[in-house]
Amino acid sequence: DAQVRLKEGVELPLKDPDAFRRLGIRPAKGFLLYGPPGTGKTLLAKAVAREAEANFIATKSSDLLSKWYGESEQQIARLFARARQVAPCVIFIDELDSLVPARGGAMGEPQVTERVVNTILAEMDGLEELQSVVVIGATNRPNLIDPALLRPGRFDELVYVGVPDKAGRERILRIQTGKMPLAADVDLGSIAEQTERYTGADLEDVVRRAGLVALRQSLATREVTMAHFEEALKDSRATVTPEMESDYAAMQGKLKQQASSIQPIGFIAPGMLEGRGSKG
Missing domain, CATH: 1.10.8.60 (Helicase, Ruva Protein; domain 3)
Known part of the structure; x- marks a missing residue:
């Protein structure tokens, strides 16, 4: 299933973009490969880039994050600029959950997280359009990724990579x-x-x-x-337990639901407006 979805979503648009233009539809911009560790998410991304005869740029979250202020955003901008220059191109980002954890959470330095997420959102869905560039992210923990990245126009397709039959x-x-x-x-x-x-x-x-x-x-x-x-x-054992499989199965439906649910903006904390009427 993962192979078929990647072929349809990556290989076809990069090899035959005219077919998509003829029907007036845009191909998916991003794919999120998720599943247990060791199931071949990185290999799938490499294979689809080779099949599509596209350039392949692979990077890890740790390569893009920097301790210097503003450097992480610049690294991401440079990555996308390079991909546009060598298009058709597949960008592969491993360990995506550590790069773009949900904003407002306790993971990492909040300001850096928000700036990095905003930069990736701007690159994927901003003014400068991605032409013949597909972004593939891989993670073992998709529930930690910022829901804004899973909305249409960003990581459009969520592809579960399970254990082989x-x-x-x-x-x-x-x-x-x-x-x-x-x-x-x-x-x-x-x-x-x-x-x-x-x-x-x-x-x-x-x-x-x-x-x-x-x-x-x-x-x-x-x-x-x-x-x-x-x-x-x-001396060997399966690293994937039945409990892990059921957890990932339950996660499939929740991820899209979480992305499409409207969160309160929260500029004003609850209770701040209480008592204002009597003083007005």
């Missing part, structure tokens, strides 16, 4: 064991069945551990057997 796990295992000499008894389908809720990172760890078990038995070993994989599975 059995066929996906088998495919990942084939890729991870591509350079590994496997014995004839190794059944990747059986390993895929035993690794329910394992992420791509977990499966990579299983393959690595199987290789280490083989080396531990003999440094002269030439191949990895099914017994080595079974031993590796005993």
Whole structure:
């Protein structure tokens, strides 16, 4: 599902913008990839940029934040200016929740947070339009992101990247064991069945551990057997629990609701106007 939505939202508009102009619709400006850690959010962003034959600029929140006053906003403005110069371009921002946490919250220095959020809002939805530039953000905790960024014209599409199914796990295992000499008894389908809720990172760890078990038995070993994989599975576990999956499922509906709910502006604190009438 995540692959299809990214292909439709990123690859098609960058490769064939005339189709969108013909129908008089604008493509999505931003995509928020969210889900458990290790599910391949960064890899998806890289893959879609490659498929769309677009330039790819990757950055982390820590690279954009600075201790100097005004420097964080300048870094963001430079990032978007560079992307416009090399368009078509995909900007990928990892750990988005630490860059743009909800304003008014307790996270980070409030003034810096507000200025950074305002700068990103202005770049994505301001006077200077983003032409052939798509912004993809990734986070494990989408509920911490400022709701203003999830409204139409900013991060239009929220894409859940979950754990792979059995066929996906088998495919990942084939890729991870591509350079590994496997014995004839190794059944990747059986390993895929035993690794329910394992992420791509977990499966990579299983393959690595199987290789280490083989080396531990003999440094002269030439191949990895099914017994080595079974031993590796005993030391491995899924990082995604059923509770985590249900939490993310519940989050899907709430995120858009939270973005579209109207918050009070709050210039005047409650109670300030009480008693004014008698003095007037």
